[in-house]
Amino acid sequence: MTGPLRPEFREGQVLAAADLAATVAYARATAVRHARLAHDWGIADGLALTTESRTDPATGARYVEVSVQAGLAVDGTGRELVVPAPVVLSEADFAAVNGADRATTEPYPVFLTAADRGRPATGPASCAGSSGPTRVEESFQVLFRRLGDERLVADQQPPAVNAAPAAPPVQWLVLLGFVQWTAGHFTAAFPTARGVGPRYLGVRADTVSARSGSLALRTRPAVQEGKPALVLSDADAPTLVYGLYKGTGVVDPLLTVESNGNLTIAGSFSGRISAGSVLATSGSATDGVVLPLPAGVTPEEVADGRVSLHVHVTPRIPSTATGSALTSPAEATVDGDRRVRCRIRVYDPTAAPAQVFEQPGVVDFLVLATVAATGGGG
Known part of the structure; x- marks a missing residue:
C-alpha cells in the first residue's frame, strides 16, 4: 500500500509529458482530498434557480424562462463545479427526459454535475506529432431527472480516502432545485419539493476560533434584520448572547450568559422543572373556574x-x-380537577322577613408545583 506520490526533479533530467502531468495530478489530489474530507459537499455560493416571465407567441400562454445563476459547488468527490455566468435551462433537454409524462403539477428535480471538455492544442505541433488536446476544461452539465430522483442525492457514496481525483464519466449529482412543466414550457421554479432541497457546503471541525475576539453564528450569509444569531465574545467581559439582528446589524439580546454564570432572558422561562425546585402561579378566580398550572408544568406530570x-x-x-x-364565606375549596368552589353567605337582618342567601364568590389563589429532591443520586 503506497501513499500519494509527489514528483521530484533534478538538474539535467529529461521531462516527459507524464512527469508534468504528475505534477498537476499531485496538486489536484491534495486539493480534492481537503475538499472531500475536511468539508461537507454542497453549494458554496449562488446557483439559485430564477425565473423570468415569457409569452408563447403561438398560443399566447404565459410561462417562465428558468436560469441557473452563477456560483460554485463542491461535489462529494471533492471537485469544484464553477458556473461562471447564468445559464438558461433548455426546454428541449427537459422534454427529452420527461416530455412523455402525463400532465402533473409535481415539480421535477434539476441537477448539476461535472463534465470535462478537451481543448485543442495551442502553439506549434510537438515533435512527436501529437495533435491531442493540451487543455481540459473542468466544466459542468445541467441534468433533468425523473420525479422522485432527488432522493438519489442521499444515496451517493464518496470515494475512498486515497482515491485519485474523479473524472467523468463518474457522476455526482448536486441538486439545484425543482421546475414545474406545463404544456411544453416551464411554469415555475422551487428551491424545495417533497421535503428535499439543495445541500450547502459545510465544514468538519472540532474547534472554530475567531481572531477578533468575537465569533458569530447566524442563519444567513449576510446580516439580515430579524434573523437569529449566536455571538460568543470576550470584548469587554466573556459573554454568550443569543438574539435577533437589528437593522443596524447589532444583535438585540434575548438571552445572555455572563462570565460569572448569570443568565438574563428577555422572555419567559418554561420547561420541565428539576428535582427540588418549586414553580408557582397566583391570581384571582371565580366560582367554577379551573385554576391554571404554573408555566412549565403539564397535566400529565x-x-x-x-x-x-x-x-x-x-x-x-x-x-x-x-x-x-352581613357577608361571610360559606365555602372556599378546590376539587381534584382544580375547579374552584366558592360561595358567599349574605344575611340582611333589616329585611322583612330577614333574608339569608348564598351567591358565587371570588378567591385569591396560590398554586405551587413541586418535585421532591432526590437523596443521593436518583
Whole structure:
C-alpha cells in the first residue's frame, strides 16, 4: 500500500509529458482530498434557480424562462463545479427526459454535475506529432431527472480516502432545485419539493476560533434584520448572547450568559422543572373556574405523580350596597380537577322577613408545583 506520490526533479533530467502531468495530478489530489474530507459537499455560493416571465407567441400562454445563476459547488468527490455566468435551462433537454409524462403539477428535480471538455492544442505541433488536446476544461452539465430522483442525492457514496481525483464519466449529482412543466414550457421554479432541497457546503471541525475576539453564528450569509444569531465574545467581559439582528446589524439580546454564570432572558422561562425546585402561579378566580398550572408544568406530570400540587385559596368578602347586610364565606375549596368552589353567605337582618342567601364568590389563589429532591443520586 503506497501513499500519494509527489514528483521530484533534478538538474539535467529529461521531462516527459507524464512527469508534468504528475505534477498537476499531485496538486489536484491534495486539493480534492481537503475538499472531500475536511468539508461537507454542497453549494458554496449562488446557483439559485430564477425565473423570468415569457409569452408563447403561438398560443399566447404565459410561462417562465428558468436560469441557473452563477456560483460554485463542491461535489462529494471533492471537485469544484464553477458556473461562471447564468445559464438558461433548455426546454428541449427537459422534454427529452420527461416530455412523455402525463400532465402533473409535481415539480421535477434539476441537477448539476461535472463534465470535462478537451481543448485543442495551442502553439506549434510537438515533435512527436501529437495533435491531442493540451487543455481540459473542468466544466459542468445541467441534468433533468425523473420525479422522485432527488432522493438519489442521499444515496451517493464518496470515494475512498486515497482515491485519485474523479473524472467523468463518474457522476455526482448536486441538486439545484425543482421546475414545474406545463404544456411544453416551464411554469415555475422551487428551491424545495417533497421535503428535499439543495445541500450547502459545510465544514468538519472540532474547534472554530475567531481572531477578533468575537465569533458569530447566524442563519444567513449576510446580516439580515430579524434573523437569529449566536455571538460568543470576550470584548469587554466573556459573554454568550443569543438574539435577533437589528437593522443596524447589532444583535438585540434575548438571552445572555455572563462570565460569572448569570443568565438574563428577555422572555419567559418554561420547561420541565428539576428535582427540588418549586414553580408557582397566583391570581384571582371565580366560582367554577379551573385554576391554571404554573408555566412549565403539564397535566400529565401532575396525573402520574411526577409533580405535586399545593393549592391555597382565600375567599374575598365583597362589600355590600347597604351597610346593614352581613357577608361571610360559606365555602372556599378546590376539587381534584382544580375547579374552584366558592360561595358567599349574605344575611340582611333589616329585611322583612330577614333574608339569608348564598351567591358565587371570588378567591385569591396560590398554586405551587413541586418535585421532591432526590437523596443521593436518583
